[in-house]
Amino acid sequence: MTGKRRKLYKRIFFIVTVFFLLINLILIGQAYHLTHFYEHGTVKSIEEQTGSFRNQAQVVLFGLKQEKLIGTKPDSAFSNIKLKTKDSLVLDAWLIRVAHSKGTIALFHGHGSEKSANLSQSNTFNEMGYSTILVDFRAHGQSEGNTCTIGYREAEDIKLVYDFLEKNGEKNIILYGISMGAATVTKAINDYDLAPKKIILEMPFASLNETAEGKMRMAGLPAEPLASLLTFWGGAINGFWAFNMRPKEFVKKIKCPVLLQWGRQDKGVSGAEINEIFKNISSTKKLVVYEKSGHENLCENEPEKWEGNIDAFLEQ
Template sequence: MTSPEPTPHGPGTNPPGPLPSPRRRRRRWLKLFFLLLIAAFGFANYLGYRHGYAFTHYAPAGDRPPKPESLSFGQKLRLGLTGVSVPRPVNARTPESVGLPFTVVSIPVRHEQLEAWHVPHPTAKGVVVMGPGYMSAKDSLLPEVQALHDLNFAVLLIDFRGAGGSPRGDVTLGVREGGDMAMALAFAKEEWPDLPIFAYGFSMGAVAVLKAVAVYHAEPTAIILDAPFDRMISVVRNRLRTMNVPAWPAAELVVFWGGRSVGIDGFAHNPADDARAVTCPTLILHGTQDARATGPMVQAVFENLPGPKQQVDFDGAGHEPLARFDREKWKQAVQEFLNR
């Protein structure tokens, strides 16, 4: 008589159940896949919100962060997770620092006040209303103010809401700032009715000039656009590329959430389209090595301008106010344009 064969299970143990069918295994994998997909979607939107909010809201005043191009890989990775915190721009200097007298002016705009500096000229040919760029207050344009004063023009230099001596701490990359520029131009026309009124802006300030004319129906005698960009989505894509972050879909998420956080539609903020409504004479200044307002972006704005227009390129210049790159060339280009 032979003994029974031993079973693989010890006393008191239950034999394993049947293996899951291939169909059930596929369902488990699909469930896991969709959970991971939902988690990735949520995390991507979280990062988009962080970056979009940081892009459109200034932090408390402090040291300006370094340019993304100069950051190490570790710094870029950390900022990729947290967003680039930009301190609120403040004015560290006044026109007196470049030897020019000035008065502080308040311009009412929607129950708030813009702070501006009026730099007079005893024999002014006209008044140039000036708006600074993103992450900058009005003192950033003092070299241009000095050059315009040399050319016998008075200046009204404004802080957009969100920067310098003006209220708030958020920024809309030219949308709300277009209304600020329009109010400043209207103020200048009322204060100096016998003088031609010109508008000048750098980067975001240039876009604000376009918005003031196209949307708020401002009527300057002529405008000067220094490093304008064509679309908000283009600016965000270029900014992400400098941090070695894939532009898609990160740029779309930043524009969506950044716009939502300040109450605008970032995808509809297209200065190249605003240019179609500008019929006054326009001078565009462009640095050929500008990685933020690139040649194709500037060209898109230039091609859509229906009125008299001119573009002057500064070979080798990056994204910087061009009066500092080549002061004499800047003065010559501006003088010939404004005198015309």
């Protein structure tokens, strides 16, 4: 090998190494801000963070700072419930009781959201004769904590709600989750052998790596190896192996009837993911696809279809 060729190879190696390190630094920043939420009112609004070219560049390089959202309270009477995790974080929840209740449905929101985002679903469940409990996951809404593991440790939050209902004499517990909430329900079943009467899952991701691939697709970027790197760093900076967050495997332990729902226009969770999840559910199951909806509140976007399918599932 000539000296000139050796220098060329060294230069190429140097450029590739620097590029690889830069990509990883960017993804570390993105992973951090996907899994960390600031207290309400302590960060600039999304508009301010992206209001100029310079700010947009900072968001691309370091990530968007997200704050805990504080929504509106229920119109109906509710009890404010406090639950404590093993790490002494206090979770905030609302319990809405109805007369002659048929059971209690526990509602779990998506990533970056909070419990009032599920009030439309809760109101419908109440009208159908079910009490409801809505909880803010750790690091969300009015619950304590600032670190979100996108379902991995939040499975304990679901167990706390389930245990609370059982201790208060509820015999008919139904779990409802949307997006991250749905994925977390599957992990809680897997980890704690919970035995709800029924489960409603809306738009759960098949695995954390696949949801990272979805984020890359929505950003117009190549899914791999960027998604795997984002998944790795998301777990590494928070002390867990993120590749083990696999709802498509967790659903195999479900023993009760399951209603799985998904919007055809969903850009984040693919049809292939939903089909794999559905295939792996061995209990009684039904899949409903909403043709006009994406990764959004199906109850609000296609209310008549949603209410009809929910009512039929709950009454069967």
